[in-house]
Amino acid sequence: MALLVQKYGGTSVGSIERIKAVADKIIGYRKQGHDLVVVVSAMSGETNRLTALAREIDPEIRGRELDVLLTTGEQVTIALLATALKMQGQDAISYTGGQVRILTDDAHNKARIKSIDAENIRQDLAVGRVVVVAGFQGVDEKGNITTLGRGGSDTTGVALAAALKADECQIFTDVDGVYTTDPRVVAEARRLDKITFEEMLEMASLGSKVLQIRAVEFAGKYEVPLRVLSSFEEGEGTLITSDMNEGDDVEQAVISGIAFNRDEAQLTINGVPDTPGVAFQILGPISDANIEVDMILQNIGADGTTDFTFTVHRNDYDTALKILQNTASELGAREASGNNKIVKISIVGVGMRSHAGIASKMFEILAREGINMIMISTSEIKISVVVEEKYLELGVRALHDGFDLEGDENE
Amino acid sequence: MALLVQKYGGTSVGSIERIKAVADKIIGYRKQGHDLVVVVSAMSGETNRLTALAREIDPEIRGRELDVLLTTGEQVTIALLATALKMQGQDAISYTGGQVRILTDDAHNKARIKSIDAENIRQDLAVGRVVVVAGFQGVDEKGNITTLGRGGSDTTGVALAAALKADECQIFTDVDGVYTTDPRVVAEARRLDKITFEEMLEMASLGSKVLQIRAVEFAGKYEVPLRVLSSFEEGEGTLITSDMNEGDDVEQAVISGIAFNRDEAQLTINGVPDTPGVAFQILGPISDANIEVDMILQNIGADGTTDFTFTVHRNDYDTALKILQNTASELGAREASGNNKIVKISIVGVGMRSHAGIASKMFEILAREGINMIMISTSEIKISVVVEEKYLELGVRALHDGFDLEGDENE
Secondary structure, eight states, rough: OOOEEEEHHHHHHHHHHHHHHHHHHHHHHHHHEEEEEEEEOTTTTTTHHHHHHHHHHHHTTOOOOHHHHHHHHEEEEEEEEHHHHTTTTTOOOEOOOOHHTTOOOOOOSOOEEEOOHHHHHHHHHHTTOEEEEETEEEEEETEEEEOOTHHHHHEEEEEEHHHTTTTTTEESSSSSBSSSSOOOTTTOOBSSSSHHHHHHHHHTTOTTTTTHHHHHHHHHHHTEEEEEESSSOOOOEEEEOOOOOOHHHOOOOOEEEEEEEEEEEEEEEEEEEEEEHHHHHHHHHHTTTTOOOOOOOOOOOOOTTEEEEEEEEGGGGHHHHHHHHHHHHHHHOOOEEEEEEEEEEEOOGGGGGTOOOOOOOHHHHHHHHTEEEEEEEEEEEEEEEEGGGGHHHHHHHHHHTTTTTTTOTTT | OOEEEEEOTTTTTHHHHHHHHHHHHHHHHHTTTTTTEEEEHHHHHHHHHHHHHHHHHHOOSHHHHHHHHHHHHHHHEEEEEEEHHHHOOOOEEEEEEHHHTEEEOTTTTSSOOEEEEOHHHHHHHHOOOOEEEETTTEETTTEEEEOOOOHHHHHHHHHHHHHOOOOOEEESSSSSOOOSSOOTTTTTOOOOEEEHHHHHHHHHHTTTTSSSSSOOOOOHTTTTOEEEEESSSSSSSSSEEEEEHHHHHHHHSSSEEEEEEEEEEEEEEEEEOOTTHHHHHHHHHHHHHHOEEEEEEEEOSSTEEEEEEEEEEGGGGGHHHHHHHHHHHHHHHHHHEEEEEEEEEEEGGGGGTTTHHHHHHHHHHHTTTTTOOOEEEEETTTEEEEGGGGGGHHHHHHHHHTTTTOTTTTT
16 A cells, blocks of 8 residues: 556557556556556657657757647657556546646756646545656746656656655666666676665666666655666566665675766877866867766876876767867877777775775776776776776676676575 | 738648748738737647547547547647747747636537637737647646537637637638539639628538638627638638628628538438427437437428428438337337438528528529429528439539529639
8 A cells, every 4th residue: 555656668658559558557556555646758759750840840949849849749648548547447637747737947858847736646546546647748837838858757757756755656667677787798687676876876877777867866865765667577676765774785785786888988188288277178178069078087197297088978079089189289288189999887886885995806807807997987886997898798797797796686 | 910810720730841831821921010829730630640549548538538638739730830930030939728728618529618818929929929829729727638629720719819809810721712602513613702600600500611610600709700711822712700891782692602411311200190299209319319410390291190300410310210210100100211312402691681582583493403302491591402412413503503603703
C-alpha cells in the first residue's frame, strides 16, 4: 500500500500494443493495493516527427511555438493510456502539464519547475483513479506552454513524487537497472540493487545514460527514492537512494561502477606564459563558440610557463583546435595540439571517501595492462583517466575485474 | 482597415507547403492594413489518424480522453502557422482553446461555447501580432479540454468574431463560395454574391455542405457577417448576412438556390388507427435506436385510420424498416413499407415570403418533366419534395432553369 509515481519512456509507449501492456502493468500494481500516478513521454519517434515538420518551416526553430508543437506528443499518449486503463475497468484520468498545474519559469525549451499543485491529483487518487500525467511539459505564470527539454519526463516524475511525497519514483525504461558498467563491454557486468544519488550522478554524467542528470539531482535534493526498472521484463531494478542501510554498507564494494565516455577529444596548449587570467584567455574563446568543456588540467611547466589541457566533445574538436591555435599565437605559447582518439574511463564509489589507495590501485591495474594515462582527474567519489581510444575495452574490463565488481550480488 | 477573423480548414493547412501559402495570404491581408485573428483546423488526415489510433484501444471511444487526444491536431497547426508567419517577419502568437480562453459547457465531443475572453487577443492585435487560434476546442469550468464536434472550427471562428466584434468572419475552404446549386449537377450553377443567414441555414441543412449549420446559426444570432472564400483561388466568395441592401432586394431572384440530398430513404405505415399519441408510438422506437428522422408527414386516410410517412438517412433504412414492421403489427396497422431509392430536392429563398405561387410553379416545372412527387413539405422560405432517385439531375436542372438561376450576376 504505497503511493508510487511511475514514468514510462517513449519506447515503453511506442505502439498501441505497448500502451496496452503498460496498462496491464499498472493494473498489476493497483491489484497490489498501490496508488499510482503515471508520467508518460511521447510515443517513440513522435517528437522527431514533429520537429522535422517544424524544421521544414524554420530549420532553427526554438522558443514558444516549438513548445506548443512538441507538447502534443505527450498529450496523445496520456489520452491513449487513460483510455486503455478505462477499457480494462480501471478508472483513470489524464492531465497535461498545464492542467496539473506544473508551474515553470518562462525559459521555453528548457524550463525549470517552480511548483506543482498536487491537489487535483490527491482527490483523484482518493477515489481510486490512476492519474496519467504528460511528462516534459508545464506552463508558465502567464499560461504559456513550456517544456523541460529532452528527457524532461524523468524530471516530471521526480517532481511529482516530491510534491506528492510519494514512497518511490519508478522510472521504467528499456534497461533493467543500473549496471557496474556497460554489459556490451564487460559481459560480467552486474546490475546494482542500490546506488547512492551521488554515485548515480557521477555515473550519469560520465556517459551511463540510464537517467537524466537533472532528474537524479532533483531526486537527491528532495530525497525521493528513485528506482530504475525494465518496462519489458520483471525484476526489482536498481534503487537510487541516500539511505544505504547498515547491512548494505558492510557488504558494499568500495567501487560501485565503472563509467566511460567515447565521445571525448583532448586539446593541449604548451608553454603558455604563467600569468593570472591565462585560463580565462584560453577557455573564453572556446566558450564563446558554444563549446562545452569537460575536464580541465593545468600543470606548471618549465621556465615560468604552464601547460594547459582540456577535453571537449569529439564533434567540437576541429573548431576547438582552430580556436586554440589562434589563442596560442596571441599568447605567444609554444604550441597548440590535440587528440580526438581518446576516451575517458572513470571509477565511481562513495566507498572511496573512507578507503585510501583506490587511485593507486586503479593506476596499477591499468599499468599492468600497459595502458598509458594521458590525463588524470579526481573528485571525492570518482577518479577519471583519459586514455587512448584503443584501450577502452581492455581498461574497463581490467578495472571491472580488478575491483571485483562481477560478484554475485543478484544471483 | 478592418478586424477580420479568418478560418482555414484542414485541406487549406494540409501540408507544410499549404501552411506556408496560408501565411503568405495572411501577410497579404496585413499589408492591406487589416488586423487578423486566424482560426485553423488540424492538418487534413490528422484527426482521422488520431481517431484510428484510439479506436485500436477502444473502438467506441468518446468522452473526455477523446477530446484530450483530438485537440492535439489543431495544436500542431497553430504552432506551425505561427512559426511560418514569424519566419516571414510577421509577429504572431498561437493560442489553444484553453489559452484564449474559450469557455464551454462540459459536454465532451459536442461542447457548446459559453463565453470567450478576448482580452489577451486584443492586446496582441494592438501590438501588431497575428493571433493564431486552435479551432474546434475549448475548456470547461474545471479546466477539462473539450471539443465542439466535427466542423467546430467554423463555430470557433464565428464565436471569436462575435466576441471581438470583428468586421467579418471569413471561412476559407476548398470551394469559392455558395452556389445556386451543385455545379456538378448543373453546369450553369452560379456563385451567389450574397445570401441571407436563413437561406444559408436551409441550404446547409439540405445537403449543401459548405458551412456547418451551427456556425451559420451562431453568425445569424450575433449578426456576424460571414464570408465563404476559396483558400486556393482569388475571389470575393459569398457573403452571408442579414443586411441585404435595397439595391440587392430589387434585383434579387425569388429563389436563391436549389439544394438536394441523395442520402434519403422513406418509410410509410398505412392504415394506423388514428388515436392520440400514435405518432409517438411510431417514432419512439426509431428514436430509441438513435436514428434521426428528417421529414415527417401524416395524412388522414379512409375509415378512421391514418397514413404516416417519414424519411431517414439511407444508412438507417434497413434497421428502421424492421422496427416499423414490428410497430405495425403491434398497432394493428395495415402495412409498413419503404423506399430507399428516393432523394429530396428543395428550393430555398426569402423571396417566397412575398411572392405567391412559387409552390405551384415548382410543381408545374416538375410535372412538365414527368417527375412524380412522393412527398411535399414546406416552410416559410423553402419547399422540399421527395422524388425517385432517378429524377434527381433532371429535377434540379429543370428547377434551376425554370427559376432563372443561371443569370450573369457575377460576370
